[in-house]
Amino acid sequence: MTDDSVSARIDHAPLAGVIGMPVAHSRSPLLHGHWLRHYGLAGHYVPMPVMPQHLAEVLRILPRAGFAGVNVTIPHKEAVLALADAVTDRAALIGAANTLIFRPDGGIHADNTDGYGFIANLMQNAPHWRPDAGPAAVIGAGGAARAVVASLLDSGVTELRIANRTRLRADRIRAEFGTRVVVYDWVQAGHMLEDAATVVNATALGMDGKQALRVPLDALPDSALVTDLVYTPLMTPFLAQAQARGCQIVDGLGMLLHQAAPGFERWFGRRPEVDEETRQAVLA
Structure with missing residues (x-):
């Protein structure tokens, strides 16, 4: 597979996910998967267990692997601030980030949407x-x-x-x-x-x-x-x-749903609606 074909595949189907340890309990894959299907968008959202000692290495690799960004959960929400190239004012004030956006040059933009x-x-x-x-x-x-x-x-x-x-x-x-x-x-x-x-x-x-x-x-x-x-x-x-x-x-479920919407829009190009169907998809 040529570099051009890899690039075309990535452009066609953006990747995003959630990193943490553990992440098996996360409902974010259910949520983002529902939105991707509901809006007929190409893309994938995957859970990724990452140990703290591997965090920096993983964040360097993910943009090169075609990821547009990730959600961040325990225990990495504070640590990612030191690894980001740009941090929003609200993430800096809170002292943690839950949403990372990978720029085309591989830079990491950290935000907190909680x-x-x-x-x-x-x-x-x-x-x-x-x-x-x-x-x-x-x-x-x-x-x-x-x-x-x-x-x-x-x-x-x-x-x-x-x-x-x-x-x-x-x-x-x-x-x-x-x-x-x-x-x-x-x-x-x-x-x-x-x-x-x-x-x-x-x-x-x-x-x-x-x-x-x-x-x-x-x-x-x-x-x-x-x-x-x-x-x-x-x-x-x-x-x-x-x-x-x-x-x-x-x-508290609505907070989980709404905090995910800005990241989904940045990664997959569409602002999703948080409605009863979304709630039921996550509860299922």
């Missing part, structure tokens, strides 16, 4: 939500929480309360994101829900196989919008308790 996906999920499933309706409360201070904090502050939240089991990580977020962030001790996490308009679980607590999230909801107003980044199960105990109090709830 915050976009979070807000898009709220706007789609709670269209009357207003970021300025009152304080936001975020439980957790990891990479996903940083994306949520950045997006909430950028959307106009005037006060953002945060609690994390290791307070130091929450203190770092306040130091980096400014005085609109108020840190609560973990044992006082329930108190930060008082008069909150938006409440987010940005931890893995409540996920299948994980410990339950044990933040008391006694102070949670029934007017609050409550969302959980966990989507296995879709109805987490945290969401079920909030719904029982009369709160509007939004599950």
Whole structure:
């Protein structure tokens, strides 16, 4: 096969995928595969388990192998920033990237679309939500929480309360994101829900196989919008308790779907729609 024929095949069918360790659990191949079939686009999206010690080598090889880009998951989301040739402001602020775009010259462009996906999920499933309706409360201070904090502050939240089991990580977020962030001790996490308009679980607590999230909801107003980044199960105990109090709830699957759309558009040339058919394809 000549170099020209290889180039033509690559141009005809772009490649993308997800790298991490492990990646067998990832629903991204289901999602991107659905969009490729739905829009009749040529291309392939593949899961690729990559050990940390091989990350730099793999990222050098993938553009030469015809990949237009990849999604990045644990444990590589922070490490790829140091390997990228260009980093968006939001990825730099969050300190992690989940989307890489490979330029024609082999350069790597790193972005973080988690915050976009979070807000898009709220706007789609709670269209009357207003970021300025009152304080936001975020439980957790990891990479996903940083994306949520950045997006909430950028959307106009005037006060953002945060609690994390290791307070130091929450203190770092306040130091980096400014005085609109108020840190609560973990044992006082329930108190930060008082008069909150938006409440987010940005931890893995409540996920299948994980410990339950044990933040008391006694102070949670029934007017609050409550969302959980966990989507296995879709109805987490945290969401079920909030719904029982009369709160509007939004599950975490929509964030996964919406954060994937910008990368898909860059790699395969079409902006996909996130709709009920998309949800069902991923849940299947």
